[in-house]
Amino acid sequence: MQELASEYAAGLPAPDTGSMILGLGAVLPQIPQIKAVPLGDRDGAYDPEHHLILIDSEASPQRQRFTLAHEISHALLLSDDDLLSDVHDLFEGERLERAIETLCNVGAAAMLMPPALVRDILKRFGPTGRALSELARRADVSASAALYTLAGETEAPVLYAVCGTGRGAGGPLQVKASAASPSFPYSLSSGTPIPPDHPVQEARSSGLPVEVASHLPFRSGRRMPAYVTAYPAGGLVTVAFALGTGQLERVKVAPATTP
Numbered sequence: 418m419q420e421l422a423s424e425y426a427a428g429l430p431a432p433d434t435g436s437m438i439l440g441l442g443a444v445l446p447q448i449p450q451i452k453a454v455p456l457g458d459r460d461g462a463y464d465p466e467h468h469l470i471l472i473d474s475e476a477s478p479q480r481q482r483f484t485l486a487h488e489i490s491h492a493l494l495l496s497d498d499d500l501l502s503d504v505h506d507l508f509e510g511e512r513l514e515r516a517i518e519t520l521c522n523v524g525a526a527a528m529l530m531p532p533a534l535v536r537d538i539l540k541r542f543g544p545t546g547r548a549l550s551e552l553a554r555r556a557d558v559s560a561s562a563a564l565y566t567l568a569g570e571t572e573a574p575v576l577y578a579v580c581g582t583g584r585g586a587g588g589p590l591q592v593k594a595s596a597a598s599p600s601f602p603y604s605l606s607s608g609t610p611i612p613p614d615h616p617v618q619e620a621r622s623s624g625l626p627v628e629v630a631s632h633l634p635f636r637s638g639r640r641m642p643a644y645v646t647a648y649p650a651g652g653l654v655t656v657a658f659a660l661g662t663g664q665l666e667r668v669k670v671a672p673a674t675t676p
Contacts, residue, residue, distance in 0.1 A: 422524035490524030620647035
């Protein structure tokens, strides 16, 4: 699915929304029409019979962009008989539906965040909270969507997290989403509160990036030593936790430059 979506994106004249949908003209007999309508709990839908893609009109622009790439991935999957047959051979029922949705998320990520872009950002900023924020900005996706792609391309033992308030702007700071690199042995669940004395709180209150030896704040209260880089932007704090202070040289932030 990654290869299918990456090849599709590479063949587009531009990464804009119009080019993304027009590219389906080379895959489908008829280019689907896009309609933005309120969808409630759903982000989008693809109707191949009526050549229609629905996008939730109440979602953020970044979410709508990812949803469009997700629905295009549905079309790409349906057009690849071999891949579709393999998926149906492996799964059935609800597991089949979940597998297809997962594959289309993978396709959307590959379409919007190609490996070359991710590698360039990691080379420039290292596996840091700043890198996560930059990937979201340059790919025009949410930080929560970007963190899984960044984690998958990170070799060092690093866990990325997007932190924000749980209820309104004045709510407590907590983990909204997280993803770990393959070599990172722990996880951080959504809703985990950020302690008042943690550097992520400092980044939020000061509005300035923070990098310091600190800890991974588990929900249980356990504090595992970690090197923390926290970057505040757009009301969120994007964070990278690297195991132990000995990881400092591997994740040290590159000198700040103007984007």
